[in-house]
Amino acid sequence: MPIHQFLQLMPARRQNDARITGKIPCRILAVLIIALACLQPPTLGQKRQKLEKGYREWLEHDVTYIITKDEKDAFLRLTTNEAREKFIEDFWEIRNPNPGSPSNSYKDEIYQRIAFADARFGIGSGMEGWRTDRGRAYITLGPPQQKQVFRNSANLYPIEIWFYGGANPALPPFFYVMFYQREGSGDYHFYSPYTDGPDKLATGVEAINSRTAALKMIRDSAGPEVARVSLSLLPDEPVDESTGIVSLESDVLLNSIKNLANLPVNRDEILRRRTLKETVSSRILLEGRNLDIVTFPARDSRGLTRLDYALRLHNPKDLSMTAESDGRYTYAIEVRVAVLGRDNQLIFTQEKKLTDSVTKARFDALKDKVFGYEGTLPLPPGKYRLDFQFTDWSQKAAYHTTRQVEIPALPKDGLVVPGVLPFLSAEPADPGLADLMPFTVGGVQFTPLADKDPVLGPRTNLQVMVQVWAPAKDPRQNLGKKLEVQYAFGRPAAPGSAKEIKEEVGTDQFDAAGSLATGKRLPLDQANGNYILTVSVNSPERASLISSAASATGRSASWMRHASGFAAHCNWIIPTRLPGRGLWTPTTQRRIMLQSSASILTLASRSTPIQRRSFESQPVW
Secondary structure (H helix, E strand, O other): OOHHHHHHOOOOOOOOOOOOOOOOOHHHHHHHHHHHHHHOOOOOOOOOOOOOHHHHHHHHHHOOOOOOHHHHHHHHHOOOHHHHHHHHHHHHHOOOOOOOOOOOHHHHHHHHHHHHHHHHHOOOOOOOHHHOHHHHHHHHHOOOOEEEEEOOOOOEOOEEEEEEEOOOOOOOOEEEEEEEEHHHOOOEEEOOOOOOOHHHOEOOHHHOOOHHHHHHHHHHHHOHHHHHHOOOOOOOOOOOOOOOOOOOHHHHHHHHHHOHHHOHHHHHHHHHHHHHHHHOOEEEOOOOOOEEEEEEEEEOOOOOEEEEEEEEEOOHHHOOOEEOOOOOEEEEEEEEEEEEOHHHOEEEEEEEEEEEEEOHHHHHHHOOEEEEEEEEEEOOOEEEEEEEEEEEOOOOEEEEEEEEEEEOOOOOOOOEOOOEEEEEEEEEOOOOOOOOOOOEEOOEEEEEOOOOOOEEOOOEEEEEEEEEEOOOOOHHHHOOOEEEEEEEEEOOOOOOOOEEEEEEEEHHHOOOOOEEEEEEEEEEOOOOEEEEEEEEEEOHHHHHHOOOOHHHEEEEEEEEEEOOOOOOOOOEEEOOOOOOEEEEEEOOOOOOOOOOOOOOOOOOOOOOHHHHHHHHOOOOO
């Protein structure tokens, strides 16, 4: 029986003595099994040692919400303080966003969350803040991205709604957590749309046993969005506000949050990290010597920002391919990107695994080529540190490098050019996938150039693409207007060597969100040396309205080196699951990485027909 039909059989308000008979749905059973498993006593074979106060507090206070059941059992079986100290050291190290570093931002963050919870959530609860439901959520998930508080809304008990995005791979990408004061006093408790229901949030007698009346009270007092959240903690789950019938999806989410450390995804990840720590004997942490990274800020048609990144190894031998008994060759790699914010606090970690096998003929075609990977990171404006780690599981080796990036704020007026993307090739993007693919702008997917030491050869062309950001407006307001784009390319050590190319771009190419993409092919017929490319975009109309010329001009600069012996070839693309992709590059091709001081992060979006026409009409690619 479908869940929605099962729910129709349930009373609108469940009394304490209500009983459900019949076949229990699988998802309810799964939740019950998880809850019962946590209550199982230790087996007779497990010897529990009486812990000293410090170790007991570490286990039952410091890490109670983040330690797995397996780790807790293993810790309780230890017999010496020396072994316990070693266990605690390893516990934090395998969770360290920067393995091997003397500092551990994750550990620091957990203790800061505990301190915050004790200071903020214990007041009026009658218990320590970390023990409360809000404290548990805060320590487990971190601070919410958004929070709404309704303390004195008419006909409603006090409510808090926290919103999270990308909190943990084991959880939905976006969700709410709601807390409320039962009967209007005491501590705030987790709110369950199924177990509690909207009628538990309303104070009026009209709401008793009437979810529809309670929903009307919530809408009138706090707004339609709060009424919707009272039916589902998942923004993308359909709800029926006419009846107030809800599903069990929100309860599954709440149980996942309460048992987050023991969910299979997280347990497997901890086991993988522990295994890696024990088996990887060499971890290469030489910045830039094994990994090249290029980042590019982008903005989609909805106005959201992302960071596209490309990772490249230096040599074919940096990736091992193992010969199998069937004559095929296999590789297994993992790309891990930790995003850290202010004070090196971990925001989230993105991990992608690639495993594949190829025929002997394919291996012969790839063995002299280097491997790369491309992906995207959704981030709002701000300053971030990115820790990249490339792990080759066959060699049991990991290469590591970091980048500091800044996402510029979206303009309220004027123009912003967040970055310059040098690219090797470009092709029309599949409209159905354009929102998911890295380095896809204006309906075109670009293969970026990347190298630690940007190198170009003589008689070759440098192809670059830039995206211009402006305030969102109706595209019809841009008809008949122009932007002036200037490309300045020269050697800083040789005054007068710069070449300037100017062209006009119609502002009707801006999409509704205020983004425009354009580009140019620049001939490299100059002397060898180090060069800098500066791209400026100026709006004469804005300049006449704004007193500061800088506020009406967007700039972005990039470095490169011009030398002989460079040959350009197309990449060999290995199809992988979106949104990342693996790339094979001929070793004869030296890649260029133009590092922009401002790097942005966006969810790639579908381009408008105007944007696609703008690329097709230019002789750049």
